[in-house]
Amino acid sequence: MNCLVLFRRRVFLIVTIFLISICNLSAAEHPPGYVELIDLPITVRVDTTDADIKAVYDLWRKFLSSRPDSAIDASLWNKKELKRYGDPYAARSWIYNSEQIIKSFPPLLLSIEKEGKFYAIRTLYYSEGLEEPYKSSNPWAMQTMYAKKVKIKIKNENEEKRMDALPQGKRVGYVAPTPDSLRKKKDSAEYRLFDPLHVITDSWDKRRMGPIDYHFPHDYFFDRSVGLRMTKFIKAVRKKYDLSKVSPIEFYITRNQDEIAAAVGLNFILGSSAGRSNTPNAQVFSSLASEWYPHEITHLLFRDYKPHFILNEGIATYLGGSMNRPFDSLVVDLAQFFDSNDSITFQQILDSPYLEGSTAIYYTVGAVLCKMAYQQDRAEKVKELLSSGVADDELYATIERVLHINEQDVTAAIRQKTKAYADR
Ligand SMILES: [Zn+2]
Numbered sequence: 001m002n003c004l005v006l007f008r009r010r011v012f013l014i015v016t017i018f019l020i021s022i023c024n025l026s027a028a029e030h031p032p033g034y035v036e037l038i039d040l041p042i043t044v045r046v047d048t049t050d051a052d053i054k055a056v057y058d059l060w061r062k063f064l065s066s067r068p069d070s071a072i073d074a075s076l077w078n079k080k081e082l083k084r085y086g087d088p089y090a091a092r093s094w095i096y097n098s099e100q101i102i103k104s105f106p107p108l109l110l111s112i113e114k115e116g117k118f119y120a121i122r123t124l125y126y127s128e129g130l131e132e133p134y135k136s137s138n139p140w141a142m143q144t145m146y147a148k149k150v151k152i153k154i155k156n157e158n159e160e161k162r163m164d165a166l167p168q169g170k171r172v173g174y175v176a177p178t179p180d181s182l183r184k185k186k187d188s189a190e191y192r193l194f195d196p197l198h199v200i201t202d203s204w205d206k207r208r209m210g211p212i213d214y215h216f217p218h219d220y221f222f223d224r225s226v227g228l229r230m231t232k233f234i235k236a237v238r239k240k241y242d243l244s245k246v247s248p249i250e251f252y253i254t255r256n257q258d259e260i261a262a263a264v265g266l267n268f269i270l271g272s273s274a275g276r277s278n279t280p281n282a283q284v285f286s287s288l289a290s291e292w293y294p295h296e297i298t299h300l301l302f303r304d305y306k307p308h309f310i311l312n313e314g315i316a317t318y319l320g321g322s323m324n325r326p327f328d329s330l331v332v333d334l335a336q337f338f339d340s341n342d343s344i345t346f347q348q349i350l351d352s353p354y355l356e357g358s359t360a361i362y363y364t365v366g367a368v369l370c371k372m373a374y375q376q377d378r379a380e381k382v383k384e385l386l387s388s389g390v391a392d393d394e395l396y397a398t399i400e401r402v403l404h405i406n407e408q409d410v411t412a413a414i415r416q417k418t419k420a421y422a423d424r
Contacts, residue, residue: 037061205222215252322364
């Protein structure tokens with residue numbers, strides 16, 4: 001799961017409220033499987049009378065129409081990245097963190113320009129005429145994507161007939177065969193999308209250490225001793241929790257939040273981030289100018305578990321800390337927070353991941369629950385806890401089953417354990 005470490009509370013609230021309001025306005029009824037091409041206006045720089053630019057424009061419009069927040073339309077991507085990665089677009093959940101992004105910030109195609117072997121597609125996500133308080137949450141993003149012509153094997157006639165027989169929803173982007181298309185030669189060339197991450201970082205330096213492939217800009221000084229410490233952390237956690245191997249891990253090191261966003265093709269993004277992980281792709285992105293990022297690495301190591309969000313962040317914070325601070329230091333702050341907020345409940349914390357302007361309280365409460373499980377019966381108990389479902393009621397049921405604490409006693413138990421862990 002991706003993790004916004006320093007996603008500012010104000011931005012989060014304003015964008016969330018804005019998206020909800022747009023969502024209510026634009027709810028429309030469509031039959032299942034209905035795919036409608038969205039409007040994609042262009043600037044005068046986009047010359048669609050050029051056949052190649054028109055082909056790239058059509059490809060990009062299909063992508064934007066294909067629910068990019070939640071669906072991967074394989075017909076639009078190059079085969080190599082589709083085969084290698086769980087998700088061919090590393091920044092997907094960062095830019096499209098809601099179905100509403102494209103409706104709320106309608107894309108404007110700024111340019112399609114030749115860059116070496118590729119065409120670079122630049123898009124602005126912007127909403128016209130917003131008023132306060134939403135005015136300052138605009139634009140959402142400026143994005144670069146790449147497209148290149150690749151050889152395509154035309155499906156044989158039987159395959160096309162089989163596809164044609166499928167219900168519409170199962171063949172997104174598929175065009176029904178015509179007598180002409182059936183007469184096409186066996187091989188043809190068409191434009192396909194390429195993840196900007198690999199195009200942009202292709203010239204970066206690389207260093208393999210254990211299961212990690214580090215990628216970093218040429219002028220970054222790589223510290224081998226810190227990389228070695230990271231590999232030892234992976235080995236120790238895998239051994240203690242008997243976790244399956246994740247290899248290779250792609251670890252991208254940058255030095256600030258603009259550099260990390262630019263590496264994935266986001267020239268600007270409203271929701272900035274100090275670090276993220278993309279678990280299906282086994283990728284870590286850091287803006288902290290370091291080979292060390294145990295929090296995001298922990299997310300990768302536990303990627304087979306899909307627990308409640310507070311436990312997902314809890315295990316990463318318990319083992320890997322958060323915001324460059326270890327759990328032992330974060331839990332002291334949590335104890336002080338509880339001391340000065342004696343009526344706040346566990347449920348209120350569950351409802352507010354961004355308390356006091358950061359995620360620290362939410363993450364550390366999750367970490368306290370993980371430590372409580374570890375102290376009861378070591379790694380096995382923690383893994384049982386992480387088998388909770390994602391809903392609040394499933395979380396409470398799991399806490400009761402694994403930690404033997406009733407729903408009404410959870411707040412008091414967490415307060416008491418937080419104090420004990422902080423006093424050590
Ligand atoms: Zn996290």
